[in-house]
Amino acid sequence: SVIFTIDKQFAMTGINRSFINRYNSDEIIGMNAFELIQEDEQTRVKEIIDRVFSDKQAESFTVRSSEVDPGRFYTVQAVPFIRNSAAEGLTLIATDITDKILAEERLKETNQRLHALAAHLQTIREEERTMISREIHDQLGQELTALKMDIAFLSRQIDKVKLSGKPDWNELQDGLKSMSDITDQTINSVRRIARELRPDVLDKLGLKDAIEWQAEEFTKRTGIDCIVSISQSELNFKHELENTVFRIVQESLTNVARHSGASRSKVGLSVNGSSIYLTIEDNGRGITPEEIDNAKSLGLVGIKERAYSVNGKLTINGQKDKGTILKIIIPIEQ
Ligand SMILES: Nc1ncnc2c1ncn2[C@@H]1O[C@H](COP(=O)(O)OP(=O)(O)O)[C@@H](O)[C@H]1O
Ligand SMILES: [Mg+2]
Numbered sequence: 001s002v003i004f005t006i007d008k009q010f011a012m013t014g015i016n017r018s019f020i021n022r023y024n025s026d027e028i029i030g031m032n033a034f035e036l037i038q039e040d041e042q043t044r045v046k047e048i049i050d051r052v053f054s055d056k057q058a059e060s061f062t063v064r065s066s067e068v069d070p071g072r073f074y075t076v077q078a079v080p081f082i083r084n085s086a087a088e089g090l091t092l093i094a095t096d097i098t099d100k101i102l103a104e105e106r107l108k109e110t111n112q113r114l115h116a117l118a119a120h121l122q123t124i125r126e127e128e129r130t131m132i133s134r135e136i137h138d139q140l141g142q143e144l145t146a147l148k149m150d151i152a153f154l155s156r157q158i159d160k161v162k163l164s165g166k167p168d169w170n171e172l173q174d175g176l177k178s179m180s181d182i183t184d185q186t187i188n189s190v191r192r193i194a195r196e197l198r199p200d201v202l203d204k205l206g207l208k209d210a211i212e213w214q215a216e217e218f219t220k221r222t223g224i225d226c227i228v229s230i231s232q233s234e235l236n237f238k239h240e241l242e243n244t245v246f247r248i249v250q251e252s253l254t255n256v257a258r259h260s261g262a263s264r265s266k267v268g269l270s271v272n273g274s275s276i277y278l279t280i281e282d283n284g285r286g287i288t289p290e291e292i293d294n295a296k297s298l299g300l301v302g303i304k305e306r307a308y309s310v311n312g313k314l315t316i317n318g319q320k321d322k323g324t325i326l327k328i329i330i331p332i333e334q
Contacts, residue, residue, distance in 0.1 A: 001018060001093050001094060001095045002015075002016070002018045002019045002022055002074075002093075002094045002095075002096075003015070003016040003018065003019065003091065003092070003093050003094070004016065004019055004028075004033070004091075004092055004094075005081075005089050005090065005091050005092070006033045006049075006089055006090050006092065007088070007089045008053065008087075008088070008089065009032075010032050010033045010034060010049065011030055011031070011032060011033070012028050012030065012031050012032075012033055013089060015028055022069065023068060023069065033092070034046070035066060035068065036065060036066055036068055036069070037063045037064065037065060037066050038063070038064045038065070038066055039066070041063050041064060044061075045061065045063055048061050048078065049078060049090065052078045052079075052080050052087065052090060053080065053087045053090070054087075056080045056082055056086075056087045057080070058077060058078060058079040058080065059077075059078050060075055060076060060077040060078070061075070061076055061078075062074065062075050062076070062097070063076060071098070072096055072098045073096070073097050073098045073100075073101045074094040074095060074096055074097060074098075075094070075095050075097050076092055076093065076094045076095075077092070077093045077094075078090050078091075078092050079091045079092075079093070112295070113301065113305065116295060116296075116298060116301055117298075117301060117302065117305055119298070120298035120299075120301060120302060123298065128197075131196075132193070132197065135189075135193045135196075136193070139189045139193065140186060140189055140190070140193075143182055143185050143186040143189060144186065146182050147179055147182045147183065147186070150175055150178050150179045150182065151179070153175050154172065154175040154176070154179075157171055157172055157175065201213050201214070202242060202243060202246050206235065206236075206242075207235045207237065207242045207245060207246060208230050208232070208233075208234070208235050208269075210246055211228055211230065211245075211246065211249055211267060211269065212228050212230075214246070214249060214250060214253065215227075215228045215253070215267060218253045218256075218257065218265075221257070222256075222257045224256065224257065224262055224263060224264065224265055224282075225263065225264040225265065226253070226264075226265045226266065226267065227264075227265075227266045227267070228266075228267045228268075228269075229266065229267070229268045229269070229270075230268075230269045230270070231269070231270035231271065232270070232271055235269070235271070237276070237332060240310070241276075241310055241330065241332070244306050244307075244309065244310050244312075244330075245269070245276065245278055245330070247306060248278065248280075248303050248306055248307065248326075248328065249267055249278070249280060251299055251302060251303055252280035252303065252326050253265070253267075253280065254299070255299060255300075256280070256282045256284065256324075259284070259285075259287075260282040260283075260284025260285060260323070260324060261284045261285050262282035262283045262284030262285075262323060263283060264282065264283045265280070265281065265282040265283070266279070266280070266281050266282075267279070267280050268280075268281075271332070274331060274332050274333055275329050275330060275331055275332060276328075276329070276330040276331075276332060277327070277328075277329055278327070278328045278329075278330070279325060279326065279327050279328075280325070280326045281323060281324065281325040281326070282323050282324055282325075283322065283323040284323050284324060285320070285321055285323075286318035286319045286320045286321060286322055286323055286324055287316060287317075287318035287324045288318055288320075289318070291318070292316045292318070300316070303326070307328050307330070310330050310331075311330065311331055312328045312329060312330035312331075313328065313329045313330075314326070314327070314328050315327045315328075
């Protein structure tokens with residue numbers, strides 16, 4: 001601990017060796033003790049010190065240090081020494097608690113991020129439900145309705161045959177052919193919806209092909225060009241790492257589709273030494289600094305969390321009407 005003594009005018013009268021080491025000086029004798037702490041804390045601390053002098057009772061408090069020793073936090077114990085039943089001076093014992101305070105702040109931030117993320121997961125779940133219900137309603141609903149109409153048509157044909165005794169084989173065959181076609185379409189729709197719900201492309205294709213597949217799907221859906229540039233012909237990372245990279249690409253492309261207004265986009269992936277370099281860029285309107293820092297931007301929060309979970313370094317950069325670029329560097333050795 002740093003220990004020093006002050007008189008009634010708050011002038012420093014003595015210091016210990018830790019004090020000399022920390023402040024790199026012993027010319028402090030005579031200096032006003034308040035110069036050691038932040039200006040906006042001086043009133044509060046002065047009240048406490050005054051009270052210790054008048055009540056002759058030790059007290060402790062926390063302060064931020066001044067520019068003499070910037071950015072540090074201390075708990076200080078102020079102990080009066082008494083002569084002729086009056087406090088003549090104080091001994092102040094200051095313990096550096098900066099690391100503890102910073103750790104607490106980090107913990108608080110992490111907690112806030114976790115809360116935001118939990119809420120985000122809930123939103124995603126809702127969005128997915130909406131997507132599933134829309135797909136089922138629009139796609140399967142429509143195809144099954146068409147099938148039902150064909151069945152009704154065939155049923156009417158059969159009624160006619162019953163009356164006339166003369167079946168029109170061509171019409172019956174056309175009806176069946178149409179039903180068979182619609183059934184094929186429906187099967188494809190079911191496959192597509194299932195695939196979108198749980199993309200197993202990554203397991204099936206591997207990271208490189210999965211990204212290329214994702215980019216093609218993206219272009220098909222949005223009409224936005226997407227160039228994929230992957231330096232290695234084979235990529236083989238741990239599953240968690242591949243999943244993280246793939247999800248970040250997916251989320252970023254979703255943002256390009258939703259927000260950028262871009263006509264072209266690019267996904268780049270390269271391995272250099274022991275790191276993966278991933279970039280996703282577009283030539284759209286450009287994300288703003290406010291949008292990047294918005295704690296409610298949960299898609300981005302998700303991307304940050306994913307990058308963080310594999311010790312990745314993420315930077316996002318937007319240039320007005322030039323585009324947005326997201327860069328992530330991830331160490332391969334986890
Ligand atoms: N590629 C981009 N181009 C322009 N703006 C973007 C881009 N990506 C994200 N943004 C902006 O950043 C915001 C936050 O993105 P995100 O966290 O994914 O939230 P969401 O997509 O749900 O709106 C978006 O609402 C949008 O305004
Ligand atoms: Mg988003």
